[in-house]
Amino acid sequence: MKYNLRLRLLADALHQKGLKWEHQGLRKINIPKPDGTKRSLHIPTLGDRAYQYLLKYALEPAHEDTFLAQSHGFRLGRSVHEALQNIAGCIVSGKTDTWILDGDIEKCFDRINHQYLLNNLICDKTVYRAIKQVLKAGVEPEFTSTQTGTPQGGVISPLLANIALHGIEGKRLYRYKNDRKQICRASIIRYADDFVVICKDLTKLGEIKAEIEAKLAERGLKLNEGKTRLVKASEGFDFLGHHCQLYPDKVFRMKPSKESITRLLRKVKNIVRKSRHLSWETLISKLNPLLRGWWNFYKFCGNRSLSDSRVRKTLLYIIRKWFLRKRGKTVKDFVQFYKTEGQKLVSTGNCPTEKWIKVQGEKSYFDGDLNYWTKREKPFYNSIYSKKLTSAKVPVLSLWT
DSSP states (O other): OHHHHHHHHHHHHHHHHGGGOOOOOBEEEEEEOTTSOEEEEEEOOHHHHHHHHHHHHHHHHHHHTTOOTTBOTTOTTOOHHHHHHHHHHHSOTTOTTOEEEEEEBTTHHHHOBHHHHHHTOOSOHHHHHHHHHHHTOOBTTTTBOOSBOOOBTBSSHHHHHHHHHTTSSEEEEEEOSSOTTOEEEEEEEEETTEEEEEESOHHHHHHHHHHHHHHHHHTTOOBOTTTOEEEETTTOEEETTEEEEEOTTSOEEEEEOHHHHHHHHHHHHHHHHTTTTSOHHHHHHHHHHHHHHHHHHTTTOSOOHHHHHHHHHHHHHHHHHHHHHHHOOOHHHHHHHHHHHGGGSOOGGGSOOOOOOOOOTTOOTTSSOHHHHHHHHOTTOOHHHHHHHHHOOOOOOOSOO
């Protein structure tokens, strides 16, 4: 009851103050990254989070209409799998000389130029001032006003980052100086601050990199040279937890990256290590959500058999060590035990591979096509549901009344 009362009071305060809401300072928290460094998160208060949600709802529809199909990060209706399928479609099978620029933007959220971002907002003056207040919110304990960056950890930060980076991705057509009839095509696919450039001409790829660096400089950003690399499609590259490669049989394939597999197995080892005193049923209840989530994420990879085999073998080894340490029995006893009890663990059979269906062209989640987006996200969509959606009258809501 007390929690519901607090929410009611917060909703009333937001309704009364509207855009006159005073955004408070942010709390800084450092969390470890996989490479050993730390990422700084700036956490707003509960009231400020709700306020940022309202601003996000006001900004998102207009900007979604302008975003390109090659932008996939933090967007409704788009995902990691959508970006990967876009890459697969751009790399032409049989073109082993296709070059890939795997790029990363250095400290993207922390260095975005405020003025550039504010100049590219699609909103009225009141929302403009509210966004400016969010950007300038200080960080404890000094609460000094920040001049660059969007507070990473805020609700609206991913949308603001997409607005600032809009225009870097897309498709490009270039003509050669010595032969104007010959065209070089290039595709730039971005997921948040990670992107890949796909082009078969190495010289043009260098020009595109220089063009991207110039655009980033306008936004107060630059490439992370340590994580930006130039490779051939036949050599393979890692992107968004997947290893993408054009194989000798002229087919482009994706599979879980080695880093992703190592990270999963490290988590499994930590869970098992902390569960030495627990029963088998309790251990399974801790492992299954992790394994199910991992295999579901990679179920759209058409070439995951080798990675699945490695995961299963290592998982079997970890479970065997746990069994022998806990029960004090022989390997033969473990084999008999695993034949029956091991079936309770989630495996690849519970998460079979599927084919990802790409979003049509430049479609946006806010384009009003309820039938399309509902059919895409609802597995039991049918004609009756379609008629109800078509005849439904959707009320227009005002955020600030």
